[in-house]
Amino acid sequence: MKNQVNPWLTGNLTVLIIGMLPAIVLICALLYFTAWAFAFSFTDLALVGRKSVEWSWVGLENFERLFTRRGFLESLWTTVIFVFFSAIVGQSVLGFLLAATLRGTQSTLRTVVEVCIMLGWLLPDIVAAFLWSATTSQTGLINQLIVVPLGFPPINFINSYALPVVTIANIWKGTAWSYLLFSAALDSVSREVVEAAKVDGATPFQRIWLVQLPIIRPHIATNMLFITIWTFTYFPLIFAMTGGGPGRQTETLAVFLYNQSFSRGNLGFGSAISVAMLLIVGFLSLFYLRLLREPK
């Protein structure tokens, strides 16, 4: 059935344009900021000083610097490791395992686990960062409670194992999302299908691996898409915990972008970094969107 729309509405161009105005403004704003970053990635605009006013076009120089100077490629690698271990391996796999094991159990354990991972998710980034730094520092909880009583010298985890600590912190922070999404996805798998697999002789592992996982594959791809994009551009937790250090060990692209743009004041170069990030995330999204498609 066709929608019945008042002909006065459809025929009147002025009314239509007024109706579309909020959307047009929003689209323009989005385009403006993207275009701004894109345009200034070809300039030597600076945050302060002479070049903040008298900037000039430098062509592809900023993009050349991405590959010729130290920093970008190292940060890209750090980001890839961070995304892979904290989002894809950590949040996704852990979230799925939790969802799969806790599914169907109405125990107190489930409630406790759910509340715990939710707390991690709901806690503000800066508070979480402070807690993690405090817990993993030389005089922190882990050293006081485990390492020292066992007779070992205290270890400054946040300093010696910065990237692993940040990665684990982000797993703790973000697993709730994946858990919730996978819980909902698993609920959509018909109980009878799982029972059919049981009768067919599938072990619990096979039921998950050969039946449930393939059925929720589109959900997995959606989740991967979300958490990859989020984690790729994730900033507050890392910045508040380590500021990118020690050295550049935890300097992911988002932190690198911030340091270049606002500590060093190279807004032009920063824009080039953001354009590069946009391209990388866009490319990854295309990959996941292909996964989303139904087979055949």
Place this chain on the structure above:
Amino acid sequence: MADVTLRQVRKSYGSLEVVHGVDLDIKSGEFVVFVGPSGCGKSTLLRMIAGLEPITGGEISIEGRVVNDVPSPQRGIAMVFQSYALYPHMTVYENMAFGLKLKKTPKEEVDQRVREAARILQIEPYLDRMPKALSGGQRQRVAIGRAIVRNPKVFLFDEPLSNLDASLRAQTRVEIARLHDTLDATMIYVTHDQVEAMTLADRIVVLNAGNIEQVGSPLELYRNPVNTFVAGFIASQRMNFIKVAPEGTQLRLPGNIALTLSGVDVSKVRTIGARPEHLNLATPETAHLSGTLAVIEQFGEYALAYVELPNGETVTIKLDGAPGLQLHQPMHIALPEGQVHLFDGEGRVIR
């Protein structure tokens, strides 16, 4: 092919008992239908036989072996689910081959068995399709095919036809009957539809509120129901139940006419039952019951007339052909000799 034996099988969820000690012997090659209203425990019973539901008490044995603690795949059963439960991400072929592949059956044998089952069920053209590209009836066949391929000793069907439309249901019913004949396997079939039960079963098990009410062949249940529940549940037109008061050797019917029955002690009779198809129209003089026609349903080959008695009770009578009756006209009904079921105050039959 295998015997299935249930001994005092019980099922409780917490303190709530839903199956109260069921005893049943199912012979090898038999087609047994569990029938009963929703919530009577028939599906639970089937799922316990399948191993999908733990058994709270009693014993279930298949082929003489107690299977209480045997996991489903080792029980030698195959199950067809109400929703078909096909694996949506696999082709028809993969769906049917899944169980065999898990058992590491050689490829040639898998192929041969899948194709054989597909041939029996006439689904060969769809082997490469995904389940979502099939109609309901075709999916149902694939689900049955998946069961056949496993070559089980016992087939379990959990309301397999309830998601099909009426004409397809009738057609598939015939196919299942034929399949039972071809495979000669033990089949246990759960339904709430008494037509499926009557037409498919060698024996029907009527369940109500977690208890077996009666076990018997369809005609036994039709002719000699042991209580009002079975009498009312079996047959397409519900049996008429009429409250009566015994008076000496006679029964006082509504409308104050006395019914004389020979050779029966009527002192305990509180209700009589008569099937609509056994009632006859009569003249006012020979009638046992009289009332007015409240509703008439014409089916062409027969008609159902709902007659309202003076005391407000309604009696259904099945008439052959297309009788020319007017609404609200007076109706006179005769109870047939020998076709009247007598029940006591608890609804048990009196013979």
